[in-house]
Amino acid sequence: MDRRWIALIVLLLGNLMIVLDGTIVNVALPSIRDDLAMPEASLAWVVNAYLLTFGGFLLLSGRLGDLFGHRRLFLGGITLFTLASIGCGLANSSEVLIAARAVQGLGGAVISAVALSLVLLLFPEPAERVKAMAVFGFVAAGGGSIGVIAGGILTDALDWHWIFLVNVPVGIAVLALARALVPADTPAGRSRLDVGGALLVTGALVLAVYAIVNGNRDGWTSGQTLGLLGTAAVLFVAFLILELRIETPLVPLGLFRQRNLATANVVSVLWAAALFAWFFLSALYLQTVLGYTPLEVGLSFLPSNLIMAAFSLGLSARVVMRFGLRVPLAVGLGLVAVGLLLFARAPVDGTFVADVLPSMLLLGLGAGLGFNPVLIAAMSDVPPEQSGLASGVMNTSFMMGGALGLAVLASLAAARTSSLLDGGEDELAALTGGYHAAFAVGAVFAALAAILGATVLRATMPAADTSAEAVNSHA
Numbered sequence: 001m002d003r004r005w006i007a008l009i010v011l012l013l014g015n016l017m018i019v020l021d022g023t024i025v026n027v028a029l030p031s032i033r034d035d036l037a038m039p040e041a042s043l044a045w046v047v048n049a050y051l052l053t054f055g056g057f058l059l060l061s062g063r064l065g066d067l068f069g070h071r072r073l074f075l076g077g078i079t080l081f082t083l084a085s086i087g088c089g090l091a092n093s094s095e096v097l098i099a100a101r102a103v104q105g106l107g108g109a110v111i112s113a114v115a116l117s118l119v120l121l122l123f124p125e126p127a128e129r130v131k132a133m134a135v136f137g138f139v140a141a142g143g144g145s146i147g148v149i150a151g152g153i154l155t156d157a158l159d160w161h162w163i164f165l166v167n168v169p170v171g172i173a174v175l176a177l178a179r180a181l182v183p184a185d186t187p188a189g190r191s192r193l194d195v196g197g198a199l200l201v202t203g204a205l206v207l208a209v210y211a212i213v214n215g216n217r218d219g220w221t222s223g224q225t226l227g228l229l230g231t232a233a234v235l236f237v238a239f240l241i242l243e244l245r246i247e248t249p250l251v252p253l254g255l256f257r258q259r260n261l262a263t264a265n266v267v268s269v270l271w272a273a274a275l276f277a278w279f280f281l282s283a284l285y286l287q288t289v290l291g292y293t294p295l296e297v298g299l300s301f302l303p304s305n306l307i308m309a310a311f312s313l314g315l316s317a318r319v320v321m322r323f324g325l326r327v328p329l330a331v332g333l334g335l336v337a338v339g340l341l342l343f344a345r346a347p348v349d350g351t352f353v354a355d356v357l358p359s360m361l362l363l364g365l366g367a368g369l370g371f372n373p374v375l376i377a378a379m380s381d382v383p384p385e386q387s388g389l390a391s392g393v394m395n396t397s398f399m400m401g402g403a404l405g406l407a408v409l410a411s412l413a414a415a416r417t418s419s420l421l422d423g424g425e426d427e428l429a430a431l432t433g434g435y436h437a438a439f440a441v442g443a444v445f446a447a448l449a450a451i452l453g454a455t456v457l458r459a460t461m462p463a464a465d466t467s468a469e470a471v472n473s474h475a
Helices: 003-036 040-068 070-089 094-122 126-157 167-181 195-213 223-245 253-257 259-289 294-300 302-323 326-343 352-379 384-422 427-455
Strands: none
Touching: 003 040, 003 070, 003 094, 003 126, 003 167, 040 070, 040 094, 040 195, 040 384, 070 094, 070 167, 094 126, 094 352, 094 384, 126 302, 126 352, 195 223, 195 384, 223 253, 253 259, 259 294, 259 326, 259 352, 259 384, 259 427, 294 302, 294 352, 302 326, 302 352, 326 352, 326 427, 352 384, 352 427, 384 427
16 A cells, blocks of 8 residues: 555544544543532533633644644644543543643644644645545544444443543554654744744634633623633734734735635634534434433434545545535535434434434535535645645634534524423423524524535635655655
8 A cells, every 4th residue: 555545544543533532522521520529510621621722722733833844743742642641541630630631632733733734745636635635524524423432332331531541552553653654744944933923813712712612601691701702802803913014924814815715714614513513412312302322322423424434435536526626515515404404303202214314314425525625625725834824724713613603502502492491391392492493503504604615615626736845755
């Protein structure tokens, strides 16, 4: 096998650890709470501490990869994530676990921000790049539900510590294989870092993520939430002003004149808002309304994963090479919207075959079609020396869109449920009605993203990039 494809597998294993970690923890939260005697408020920080550092440091990590080498940052991120996983797995108190989760999120941000850039450097030719990006997209789209299955199995068969400790042998293997197989890339050649811009944008992202993940608990119109979001906005405006004035900005704002990159980021925000809501709320519907166990919930997502796997093994590449970027993106997002609308009518006494499976099939097909072209579109116009930054921006858009969309749609579901309860509905009917409202709005988000991709995105495929020294010596 070509060394590049083996290197791709190594990069995907590293990225898969990050994607899995976003969902594998959710299944084990009750066990963590009981074992460490954690109150509900502290328990939420097992998730939020990870999200805070992951979302806050994506953009900075991507730029550091451009300045100092993507491979070097990837290796450092894997090392940090693996060490933090040991800390999480051996934690005997809530304070240690939350602190280790914050470090884990930082390592995850570094890995996520530079992995895509390394894939682009490995595969400069359009046809090969499309195939590689299809597999990368499958890991990003399907890894979450794999995490639910793995979390259920590990928690039931062993205990919650192993959802973290399982990362350790994988991380060590990825580190060793990446050092041997992933070629060193040439940094941008500028060692000076825009420290002021880095502090401003990271502070803005951290405050925004903190406000979003705690919005439901603190209230979206509370002084704390509005104050944090306002401060984040001020820091972000100050960051933009600084970037316009200095000679070596962290983020050259001219990058966003690239139409495909700008469009793909907006599409990612809308799409992530819809997909995060689908995954979270459909899991709640299956578990709370239909009475599924955590493992059964994970298995319910298996049809979607299998379809996405089929696309990653070549179908998506052939579709993109045949029809370009616009058609598969628009059709894929349209199918996601239809799948969410079907979930918006799932009844209290629903069955898997009639009320769950059709939606799962459509959502899997839509994600399989759409992930590849949106990733390719985002990176198609970006020069190699800015690929890490563009990757970081893309990941930040997806993460922030997902966090904000989930928070808003979860609030909408809760408000609708309360209204139905006040109107005399029983608890399960009221919960289902709340989920219906959120799924319907999520479908609107996906439909808007489909329209935007079909009308604004430039349909041209990226040309081969032969300028990066990292791709010249591949066998």
